[in-house]
Amino acid sequence: MNDLQQTLTRLRDALGEAQVLTGDSISQRHYSDWTRHAPTCPAALLLPEDTEQVAAALRICNAAGQPVVPQGGMTGLAGGAVPRATDIALSLDRLQGIEEIDAAAATVTVKAGTALQDIQQAVTDAGFLFPLDLGARGSCQIGGNIATNAGGNAVIRYGMTRDLVLGLEVVLADGRVLNLMNKMIKNNCGYDLKQCFIGSEGTLGVITRAVLKMAPQPGQSTTLLCALPDYPSAVALLRRIQRSVGTPQAYELMWRDFFRMGVSWLENPVSPMPDHHPLYVLLESPASDETLQQTLEAALEAGEVVDAILASSQAQARSLWKIREATAEFPLRLAPLNFDISLPIGQIGDFADLCRERLDLRWPGNRSVYFGHIGDSNLHLTVDCHSLPQPAPVFEIEELVYSAVGELGGAVSAEHGIGLLKREFLHHSVSADAMQTMVALKNSLDPKGILNPGKIFG
Ligand SMILES: Cc1cc2nc3c(=O)[nH]c(=O)nc-3n(C[C@H](O)[C@H](O)[C@H](O)COP(=O)(O)OP(=O)(O)OC[C@H]3O[C@@H](n4cnc5c(N)ncnc54)[C@H](O)[C@@H]3O)c2cc1C
Structure with a gap:
């Protein structure tokens, strides 16, 4: 038996046969995220049913040095949940459910695999609002929202996912369960560790439960x-x-x-x-x-x-x-190359002018359109690849746009994360020292590098 077969045998013993799938029994939904980037069947798919099974799976994989890719609803737009053929995918699909709504604390406690829309509905039924909202609400999971620090439609008023999370339960790479569950607004007991995992794209730990803030329901607008x-x-x-x-x-x-x-x-x-x-x-x-x-x-x-x-x-x-x-019509009517970037709000207008000027100079006749949630300092820009020489020089356009973002002190990702698709451009927004600090954090929490290798840093 090779190493992978031995690991799979241990995983089946610990989780049960039905929780460890291989080959054709793995649905293609687990091959890639919404980007359809590099679809690949993972070596196995794990479907743990509770935190203890997530912990057991990670303990076994860590001991074997086996890479693991956490997967939520697979609606990500950065390739963060895309596996390689040698990776084991760990899906949170079966960790579903609302555990508690605490009206006094205005919190909702949920399992990580719960669909965002189900949380919104349960909170609405309880007379509150869960303000995180995005187009993928029916398919994305709260664990994925937290792991990507998702933004969405109401950030200007309620903030990013980071602002809506009070507590987390996270399983570390070696299988230890970190209990950071908390319902209090004020809690200054040392480092706020949950913040490390919010936006970490599955590279530091697997989120299994969360305590979220509820807001009052808004009136008419x-x-x-x-x-x-x-x-x-x-x-x-x-x-x-x-x-x-x-x-x-x-x-x-x-x-x-x-x-x-x-x-x-x-x-x-x-x-x-x-x-x-x-x-x-x-x-x-x-x-x-x-x-x-x-x-x-x-x-x-x-x-x-x-x-x-x-x-x-x-x-x-x-x-x-x-x-x-x-x-919503972009994929049907254009060949869209989409950018999700942030700039200090006062500079977004200059950036749009600069970017358009440079694109026009390099590719006369190209079509680019600009729009955004500028109250969140978030600009979206889409270049229509139909308007470019073929094959479209995608990397060159990305480099042109992201280097302009860097020049104006912006962020190459506003809300979708880095995943696989923006790794080469991260340096435009993150200094070498900051990058080294991120890598040091990764190494200390996941010394064997088993969690989502190749994502964010390459
Ligand atoms: C139509 C549409 C509209 C969208 N609109 C927005 C928007 O407005 N704003 C926005 O920010 N995003 C948007 N997105 C992107 C996407 O929906 C979000 O990134 C979402 O938060 C991803 O959740 P998911 O469960 O699908 O995660 P996945 O795609 O499965 O995974 C995303 C990342 O999180 C990690 N991950 C997933 N679950 C866990 C877990 N439990 N523990 C640790 N790591 C985990 C994965 O490894 C991966 O790196 C949109 C996507 C679509 C398709």
Whole structure:
């Protein structure tokens, strides 16, 4: 029996036959994440049913020096859960369920394999809101959300996943179970170890349970579309709204090319306002129509806004959102090379100009569109590879964009993580000393390097 066969025998003894799959019995869902990057059947798939089985599996794999790739809902956009043929995939699919909703503490305690949507629903039924929300809500798992420090739709108001986690249970590479479960807002007992695991993309430990913060349910919101004369006005308008009516639930900036494209893809492609303005912002505010109207009038007077539509019905609000939701059509209508980057909010406008200028200089006639959650300092930029010489020079474009991000002090990943796909570009945002410190942390928690090798650092 070779080493792998011996390890599999031990795993079957500890977890049971049904929890250790190999070959054709492994569903292709476990070959790659949403990116479909390098789909590969792992050497085996483990389906532990509780924390003790996760611990037993890691103890056995660690003793054998066997690499393990933690897998959640497989909706990641950075290749973080993609296995190699020699890796064992460890899926959290069977660790599902809400353990407790504590209304006094406003917390929900969950198992790591629970789908985000199930948590949202249970929390809503209890009269609260779980504010983490993203398009993959039905398939992604809270363990994956935590491991990637996911962002999503409501970050401007509620923060990233990191801001919503109070406690964690994590199984370390050698099988020790780290109990960091906690329901208290204030807890300053030494290092806040849970933060090391949030955003660690399965490289430091396997998350098995979590305590999450619940928020009060929001009231009704008002939808507003504004045309803006320039980028500084987008920042000034955001700050004005925050001062006068509070932080909006969404603040989505669209550059003109994106806005025109979104309108042209509507079923009825008629722009709700003239489409020659440089920028458009779609915002969702908790303020009443009248209060928002007053703020809008002041913004118009100050020249921050040049045109505006306050949605007067749910149907109108939905039709305005359809323009922003053009991104869902990208895979069908473009050959999209998508970027998820962060920059200090004041510099996002300069970055978009710089990036467009450099792309145009290098590949005249290329098509790139810009849009983003700028209140979270997050810019998305998509280059349509159909508009480039073939085969599209993907690495060259990535290097051009990420080096510009580095020049302006930004982050090459705002919310999707590094995984496999951004490893070569991490140095644009992380100094050599910071990188060494990350590697030292990895080595101390996982000295044999069995957890998700090759991810983040290469
Ligand atoms: C339609 C769509 C919309 C999306 N929108 C957003 C968005 O708005 N914002 C955003 O941030 N992301 C978004 N994403 C990306 C993705 O949904 C998130 O990254 C999500 O958090 C991944 O969760 P998952 O369970 O699918 O993790 P997976 O893809 O299975 O894994 C992701 C990473 O986490 C690790 N991991 C998974 N579970 C665990 C665990 N229990 N313990 C330790 N490590 C683990 C894996 O090893 C891997 O490195 C979107 C994806 C899709 C398909």
